[in-house]
Amino acid sequence: MSTPTTPPPPEDAPPPVPTPVAPRPRASTALVVLTTLVVLATLWAAQGVILPVLLAMFFALVGNPVLRGLRRLWIPRFVGALLVLTAGLTATGMLGTQLYGPASEWVQQAPKQLRALAPRLKQMTQPVQQANRAAETFARATEDRPQRRVQLVRIQDDSSWRTLVATPRMLASVLAVVLLTFFFMVYGENLQRNAIALLPDRQRRKLTVDILQSIEREISRYVLTISIINTLLGALFAGILLWMGLPLQDALLWGTVVALLNFAPYVGPLIGVLLMLLMGFVSYEGSWPTPAWAPVIPAAIYLALHTLEGQFVTPIVLGRRMALSPLMLVLALLLFGWMWGIVGLLLAVPLLVCVKLVLRRVEGFEGWARLLA
Numbered sequence: 001m002s003t004p005t006t007p008p009p010p011e012d013a014p015p016p017v018p019t020p021v022a023p024r025p026r027a028s029t030a031l032v033v034l035t036t037l038v039v040l041a042t043l044w045a046a047q048g049v050i051l052p053v054l055l056a057m058f059f060a061l062v063g064n065p066v067l068r069g070l071r072r073l074w075i076p077r078f079v080g081a082l083l084v085l086t087a088g089l090t091a092t093g094m095l096g097t098q099l100y101g102p103a104s105e106w107v108q109q110a111p112k113q114l115r116a117l118a119p120r121l122k123q124m125t126q127p128v129q130q131a132n133r134a135a136e137t138f139a140r141a142t143e144d145r146p147q148r149r150v151q152l153v154r155i156q157d158d159s160s161w162r163t164l165v166a167t168p169r170m171l172a173s174v175l176a177v178v179l180l181t182f183f184f185m186v187y188g189e190n191l192q193r194n195a196i197a198l199l200p201d202r203q204r205r206k207l208t209v210d211i212l213q214s215i216e217r218e219i220s221r222y223v224l225t226i227s228i229i230n231t232l233l234g235a236l237f238a239g240i241l242l243w244m245g246l247p248l249q250d251a252l253l254w255g256t257v258v259a260l261l262n263f264a265p266y267v268g269p270l271i272g273v274l275l276m277l278l279m280g281f282v283s284y285e286g287s288w289p290t291p292a293w294a295p296v297i298p299a300a301i302y303l304a305l306h307t308l309e310g311q312f313v314t315p316i317v318l319g320r321r322m323a324l325s326p327l328m329l330v331l332a333l334l335l336f337g338w339m340w341g342i343v344g345l346l347l348a349v350p351l352l353v354c355v356k357l358v359l360r361r362v363e364g365f366e367g368w369a370r371l372l373a
Helices: 029-045 047-072 077-124 126-141 159-196 202-243 248-261 267-283 294-318 326-361 366-372
Strands: none
Touching (some): 029 326, 047 159, 077 159, 077 248, 159 202, 202 248, 202 294, 202 326, 267 294, 326 366
């Protein structure tokens, strides 16, 4: 028995009408707001788990370009990750050993130095204080208040106990960051490949691979470039302080502080200028080279170096692809700083750059990427 076949359509027949695709339902504004609040609350509550993972991914992104270079030399990824991580820990340990002494000395002497600067600040703010005292006297004279009994409050200093409790937790977090960094370096590609294999069709898998490789390459380049620029900036500032007569360990301390603060735009340089002013008043007053302007020189040099780096060096090296809106950048710094403290300030810029790259590569979100530019 022959199988019936469908006759072909005539040549002058109209083309078949495609079946319309139902539009994807849009979520309500209230649902979007509630989802955003839930996500922010989760990020804040789970920071003990999220921050080590994000820091490990950050360090792995810094090391990925080095691992690719070592792979060209026929060095396996496992051995290359071990070499990179060992070199990073060794350099960090050596630098920490050099900085521990001056850092602890500065922390111990900071209250004394602030008390020494207090008379000057008091003299500068004396008119304001006199006005405040006059206002308080007038308010007390016009207010009939009953006498209150004096209450004695005992203050118990439990800082030693808090330090003893927090130390194991901090060591566990550092160990978790180190191990996660190593695993991300070694097994990150396999994890990415297995996750992409879960996608349903080949075209979507190919598009996802292209997007992830592009994001990983550009983020790695950005993080590594910014790290090198900040390290060179800190080394240059430490060399200037050393030339100005500061001891080597103190110069390394302030150079490291400058390099770390430069990861947080706007907020970091502002804190750095205030710290350099304090350091200048403590270290250089009346000694080098002109007694009148010596305390301001470190802050002025730092501000000049930061302006040169922020306005010329970084835009030339990275180009306009990584440019971010100053308003969005400040908002991101406020948000991540509020959620995660100092670590959030350091991670705000890389996370915002990653979001911008994702939005730019996903179809339909290009407008949001331009909003961040």
